[in-house]
Amino acid sequence: MELKEIAEKMQEVARGAGRLITEAKHPEVFVKEGHANFVTSMDLASQKYIIEGLAGLLPGANFFAEESEQNRLKPGYNWIIDPIDGTTNYMLGYKHSCISIGLVQDGRGVAGVVYNPYLEEMYVGIENQGAFLNGQPIHAANRGMEDAVILFGTATYYQELADLTFAAAKAVFDRCADVRRSGSAALDICYTACGKCDAYFEIRIQPWDYAAASVVAREAGCAVTGLQGSDIRYDNPVGVLTGNPAICREIYRIVDEQAARLKGER
Numbered sequence: 015m016e017l018k019e020i021a022e023k024m025q026e027v028a029r030g031a032g033r034l035i036t037e038a039k040h041p042e043v044f045v046k047e048g049h050a051n052f053v054t055s056m057d058l059a060s061q062k063y064i065i066e067g068l069a070g071l072l073p074g075a076n077f078f079a080e081e082s083e084q085n086r087l088k089p090g091y092n093w094i095i096d097p098i099d100g101t102t103n104y105m106l107g108y109k110h111s112c113i114s115i116g117l118v119q120d121g122r123g124v125a126g127v128v129y130n131p132y133l134e135e136m137y138v139g140i141e142n143q144g145a146f147l148n149g150q151p152i153h154a155a156n157r158g159m160e161d162a163v164i165l166f167g168t169a170t171y172y173q174e175l176a177d178l179t180f181a182a183a184k185a186v187f188d189r190c191a192d193v194r195r196s197g198s199a200a201l202d203i204c205y206t207a208c209g210k211c212d213a214y215f216e217i218r219i220q221p222w223d224y225a226a227a228s229v230v231a232r233e234a235g236c237a238v239t240g241l242q243g244s245d246i247r248y249d250n251p252v253g254v255l256t257g258n259p260a261i262c263r264e265i266y267r268i269v270d271e272q273a274a275r276l277k278g279e280r
């Protein structure tokens with residue numbers, strides 16, 4: 015099956031999951047391990063819906079999904095799924111969350127679909143075929159640092175990373191136009207892909223949060239790397255930096271400087 019056809023099916027499933035979560039009346043909230051780490055009954059329902067919708071599309075493909083017990087990247091095809099990225103936003107009715115479905119083949123992101131059901135915005139990236147928002151091609155912005163709006167994230171349960179994250183965010187804020195922390199990494203990355211914002215960074219993030227959006231961003235011409243400029247792998251939580259390549263280089267330097275400063279080296 016052609017990647018384009020697979021991406022169409024991914025969009026259909028993401029749209030269905032989007033309907034499911036936005037129509038739900040009173041989702042139950044459960045507490046996961048770690049500080050302020052939540053899951054709702056609709057994360058679980060959405061994940062089940064997505065897995066059932068994709069099963070059989072690529073026989074033998076592995077499922078790697080946020081709400082599963084055992085997650086491991088395997089050789090061949092892997093579906094990497096976040097059934098609701100922005101769970102805290104979802105619980106609060108903040109209406110900035112999405113469904114994220116990535117397809118990784120032998121460690122390479124080949125297709126990604128990120129759907130914001132509130133705005134009906136469908137971001138799609140297909141290897142070597144480009145990135146799209148509701149069917150229209152999208153590209154990274156080309157603003158300089160002074161005019162840039164930069165997004166950053168941090169998971170509430172990685173409290174040990176808060177000092178570095180907020181020190182880096184402050185140092186970035188001092189040099190750019192403005193910063194944001196939205197609560198959905200997948201949407202943040204897609205916002206860099208379509209030029210609504212200029213770059214995004216997070217010190218440590220899970221593969222299901224970045225897999226799909228990384229393909230959208232890469233295909234839109236963004237740099238998509240680890241925080242040291244390394245290639246993105248999809249097997250472990252890593253630092254992620256996406257956006258206009260020149261700004262990404264600057265952010266890398268800033269994070270590095272702040273890490274050294276906090277360690278007392280500079």
Ligand code: IPD
Pocket residue numbers: 080096098099100101102166167168169170196197198199200216218219220223
């Ligand atoms: C979280 C969001 C947040 C990011 C965290 C993620 P979740 O995902 O993407 O923006 O900063 O690292 O854990 O828990 O809402 O799926």
